[in-house]
Amino acid sequence: MSTSFNLDRANEFFSETPMAHWLQTSVREENGPPVYRLTFHEKHIGNPVIRALHGGVIGAYLETIMQGHLIACAPEMSSIRTVSFSVDYLRSSKPQDMHAEVTIERQGRRLAFLSARGWQDEYSKPVALAHAALRTD
Amino acid sequence: MTAEINPEIASMMRAARDMLMHEHSLFASLGIKPILLGVGKTSFSMDLPAEFADRTGQIHGGLYTLLLDSIMGVTCFTALKKLQPIATINLRTDHIAMADPGSRAICTSTCDQIVGDTAYVSSLLTAENDSTLLARSSGAFMIGTRSTPHEETTKGSRL
DSSP states (O other), X not given: OOOOOOHHHXXXXXXXXXHHHHHTEEEEOSSSSOEEEEOOOGGGXXXXXXXXXXXXXXXXXXXXXXXXHHHHHOTTXXXXXXXXXXXXXXXXXXXXXXXXXXEXXXXXXXEEEEEEEEESSOTTSEEEEEEEEEEEO | OOSSOOHHHHHHHHHHHHHHHHHXXXXXXTTOEEEEEETTXXXXXXXOOGGXXXXXXXXXXXXXXXXXXXXXXXXXXXXXXXXXXXXXXXXXXXXXXXXXXXXXXXXXXXXXXXXXXXXEEEEEEEETTTOOEEEEEEXXXXXXXXXXXXXXXXXXXXX
């Protein structure tokens, strides 16, 4: 298993994935682990009265970046498929960008288990935490 | 549960439907049509557009999550005895089969139980053309949340 993050490979994954385009997903690498970003757009709003990010948008975003992160860390991998995905919503979101980090908890021969943490204003105040089991080939 | 949806909630749902179908770009693009709308049980059909595909050209699982969260939220509303805001606490989805862009799916949801201020909802997403099971999901919803993020910033967590 490779654990080194390849930024080009992550960007290639997002550019080839229509869902990532719709979510306006990007990633940057500075001194620490890669940080993902959902760039806010009005189409990401769920209830216009509340004006929060749609919970399903947050879930789709965290699932998409977990897939991209795994691809970026495992160059030998040719395909991935989500087996199961879960998300806990810890606090209300705002109509603004969401940042996220992804951790590969375990990567086996056929399955990888990842977690993701999404936040807006402060890292210490996560909006959502997600887990996924991904089937790999 | 009562036999009919609370009239106040039914009225709110009609207004929400009209707004979402005509003014909300996401939901307008999904062509959502009600099949069944009962107390604690709903069924809707919807498009699976190509703009939500994964890199292999199949529908991305994120759209499943988006649809399931939305329909399960509506199902939760139908089971309430009075109109109150709700919020998703958590959602777990098994992605069982891939779907082709341009096809339609049917989402059938049930509010299995309400305990205090928590509703437990489950849902199946199937292909409209051959009933293939695409995904199954279960989630918990908080009933009676405060309604705006602004309030959260001034009064604390919504939960």
